[in-house]
Amino acid sequence: MNRQSLIIDCDPGVDDAVALMLAFAAPALELLAVTTVAGNVPGRLTQRNARMMRQIAGREDVPVFGGAERPMKRPPAGAGEFHGPEGLGDLEPFEPAAIVGDGPAANAIVDLVMRRPEGSVAVAVLGPMTNLALAMRREPRLAERLGPVVVMGGARSEGGNITASAEFNIWADPDAAAVVFGSGCSVVAFGLDVTHQVRATEPRIEAIEAVESEPARTATAMLRFSQRVERTVVGWQAAPLHDACPIAWLMAPELFELKPCRIEVETQSDLTRGHTAVEFRVDAAAARHHWAVKADGQGVFDLIAATLGAAA
Ligand code: BDR
Numbered sequence: 267m268n269r270q271s272l273i274i275d276c277d278p279g280v281d282d283a284v285a286l287m288l289a290f291a292a293p294a295l296e297l298l299a300v301t302t303v304a305g306n307v308p309g310r311l312t313q314r315n316a317r318m319m320r321q322i323a324g325r326e327d328v329p330v331f332g333g334a335e336r337p338m339k340r341p342p343a344g345a346g347e348f349h350g351p352e353g354l355g356d357l358e359p360f361e362p363a364a365i366v367g368d369g370p371a372a373n374a375i376v377d378l379v380m381r382r383p384e385g386s387v388a389v390a391v392l393g394p395m396t397n398l399a400l401a402m403r404r405e406p407r408l409a410e411r412l413g414p415v416v417v418m419g420g421a422r423s424e425g426g427n428i429t430a431s432a433e434f435n436i437w438a439d440p441d442a443a444a445v446v447f448g449s450g451c452s453v454v455a456f457g458l459d460v461t462h463q464v465r466a467t468e469p470r471i472e473a474i475e476a477v478e479s480e481p482a483r484t485a486t487a488m489l490r491f492s493q494r495v496e497r498t499v500v501g502w503q504a505a506p507l508h509d510a511c512p513i514a515w516l517m518a519p520e521l522f523e524l525k526p527c528r529i530e531v532e533t534q535s536d537l538t539r540g541h542t543a544v545e546f547r548v549d550a551a552a553a554r555h556h557w558a559v560k561a562d563g564q565g566v567f568d569l570i571a572a573t574l575g576a577a578a
Pocket residue numbers: 279280281282306345348392393418427433434435508509
């Protein structure tokens with residue numbers, strides 16, 4: 267099997283945690299590192315939470331590097347309402363046995379990508395894009411060396427979830443997102459248009475709950491917490507599982523439909539800060555960006571249950 271080399275940059279976060287459990291269990295992915303950023307909760311918590319997930323998954327072979335404590339130009343935001351004060355819902359926090367890797371996330375991304383063949387390392391960004399933008403600033407050749415950058419972020423037809431027109435990850439650090447989308451690297455974006463099609467309905471949660479393993483129990487706890495928040499705060503019955511989408515696409519691209527496009531991020535206006543302008547009138551063959559428009563929600567959940575089940 268040709269395994270896809272991958273770095274996951276994230277801000278766990280309950281849906282980041284499910285995405286990590288999926289990636290840790292996926293034989294098709296060669297996970298080189300997990301890097302963390304301040305986002306849903308402060309950086310010291312996202313870094314600890316990633317190490318907690320690594321320990322629960324039994325994947326101490328994968329290094330975790332802590333990254334940016336704040337966005338490039340703006341004060342830190344947070345989404346504790348959706349993730350709990352510690353970032354992992356009501357999971358009891360603990361200090362993991364294995365420590366964090368040496369040096370900041372941006373350095374780790376540069377080192378891991380530049381040391382490997384051109385185009386061979388994918389980066390999944392599941393939080394604000396600060397670390398990858400800082401890495402690009404540090405190493406100007408990074409963008410042309412990267413494999414696909416798969417991103418949970420942005421909103422078009424669904425509208426925003428933090429403002430009328432912006433999705434949280436892009437809104438939190440629009441300047442970083444503008445650097446990444448403007449860098450010339452290939453980006454596949456999974457925005458709210460598609461993550462809202464991947465919802466954790468009760469039978470889908472139960473299928474994961476039926477897997478007897480610690481990673482599956484943890485994923486179930488994350489999904490149940492999100493379900494409660496979604497019902498009380500948003501008013502929907504089933505919560506979207508945003509961050510698992512880019513990981514699922516790397517494993518099973520047939521679960522999604524993408525459209526070639528050009529994406530630009532609003533950084534000037536306060537009103538539309540972080541809006542993703544998605545232009546489909548492009549030369550498809552030359553397009554560097556793709557926007558996910560359709561997802562097989564049941565297929566994504568089947569993939570998670572099957573992957574966690576096979577690893578149990
Ligand atoms: C994104 O924002 C975060 O709260 C989630 O983890 C996800 O990455 C959804 O807008």
